[in-house]
Amino acid sequence: MSGKPAQKRSSGDEVAVDDRSVAARLFAILDAFAAPAGATSLTLTLTAIAQRANLxxxxxxxxxxxxxxxxxLSKHENGQYSLGMKLWELGVQTPTARNLRTIALPYLEDLYETTREHVHLAILDGRDALYLEKLSGHHAVRLISRVGARLPLHSTGVGLVLLAYAPSDVVQQYLATNLQRFLPRTVTEPEAVRKRLAEIRLLGLARMSEEMTAGSSSIAAPIRDRTGQVVAAVSIVTRTTDTIDPEQERAVRVAAQGVSRALGYRRAQQ
Amino acid sequence: MSGKPAQKRSSGDEVAVDDRSVAARLFAILDAFAAPAGATSLTLTLTAIAQRANLxxxxxxxxxxxxxxxxxLSKHENGQYSLGMKLWELGVQTPTARNLRTIALPYLEDLYETTREHVHLAILDGRDALYLEKLSGHHAVRLISRVGARLPLHSTGVGLVLLAYAPSDVVQQYLATNLQRFLPRTVTEPEAVRKRLAEIRLLGLARMSEEMTAGSSSIAAPIRDRTGQVVAAVSIVTRTTDTIDPEQERAVRVAAQGVSRALGYRRAQQ
DNA sequence: ACCTACGCTTCCATTCAGTGGAAGTTCTCG
DNA sequence: CGAGAACTTCCACTGAATGGAAGCGTAGGT
Structure with missing residues (x-):
């Protein structure tokens, strides 16, 4: 983890003990399967696992x-290992994921039906937008997003919305780091981002264009729970066009409000 | 697990050692969170976990x-614990779940749109139908099914389909046990079930009525992969009516075929 | 305010489960 | 058929995990 004392260098003939607990080693094994980027689900041999987990x-x-x-984990005939169904079973029981998803899904379906565009549902987790759900249809512009993906906050629609309503120390910390530029139009200047966040709060809606994936734009809106807190964001991702389609914006708003209402939000002014 | 040597009886003053490995104990802790039936996601105190895991x-x-x-796991302010996001993240990476779901979802959406009924996607896992996906809309007859649920094979549409195309030893074993009767119309006689399975294979479709949940019926069809093997089943669950709706049956067939084709199935006669 | 009860956290001597090097086995490929 | 790679099993050694006990914090009762 820290990277310093894990080597077998040091003075003399030290053999660098591994002070991880059994639990930590078990977890390291699972972590070896965490898909690196937008890669397809991993399947590893024992040796590969040993290397990745450094065991x-x-x-x-x-x-x-x-x-x-x-x-x-499950072992396949060919001797390869992959993540096992039990993980999936427990994973889908995770409260946030399950409750939010269950409640939101009908509204996401509506949104998909009326717009026929990619529909995303994401929450803020650490420094990333974590994608809880994605509906796509057959057509589909190729996107990097997928269920379970983590994408940056400053270059995605849902991410900007989540950041716009995040506690100020989170914003502070996030903007303090170097924001990666994915395309020429990605906004990476901290001050420019702040300005956008203010606009988003004013509008209750975020518009992105050509900032993460070439040829695609996105419209995102916040989802609130009964306390009024923003807990998630919905978005649609469309092929970039010159004009703004007010119908699309309305549809995203309607979906976000629907989910918020289903979560118990009552448009308190607070 | 076995239940025999875990007690602290035996002769003399034995104190019954717990011979579970560290890993087994860690897993027992997670298993303490496995939702019992159709219950809402669990949240437990430390003491409760200790009791359930017997530690x-x-x-x-x-x-x-x-x-x-x-x-x-994650710890909430009130001192309660629940399953953590990491599990969800890894869980959704599980190959079967992820690949099947991603490929099938668009077809399930189509099916939902044309029928406006509950749509299910399930696979055979052990002796149960394991529900990978469920689309529902707002209306919704209350059903016990949910994503991640395990339901019996003989009393659900997807279950019967999966059983109909399962290896004969699986069928043998399944029918050798007592099949639970949920409603008066649940078919539980092994021979009657076998007869149904044959009909399903002939038709390529299963119809169920009032066998699991009062007032609801279901239509299910098999999904095949490129080798022709049945790997999953789709179904819709409708309010029970007197007449068979051929349009609904067609829609389920179309969805199942769509997914099969997307999985690489080419209608080989083999 | 005080007490009791309950649940959580920390501590630490004991011991036995986990460790990992090495040897044995199986599979693959030229 | 032989070399190499990948996997599996073995087992003596040891330090990590164990769990009883004591300490802490908080809620509820009187």
């Missing part, structure tokens, strides 16, 4: 067997 | 802390 082969062998017997 | 409090405390630091 001796025999230890890996034993711990992987524990995961398999529980169902967290 | 001493101090051990539970330490291991729970490990889960929390990794993100597999």
């Amino acid at each position: 001796p082969l025999s230890t890996t062998h034993r711990l992987v067997a524990e995961w398999v017997s529980w169902g967290g | 001493p409090l101090s051990t539970t405390h330490r291991l729970v802390a490990e889960w929390v630091s990794w993100g597999g």
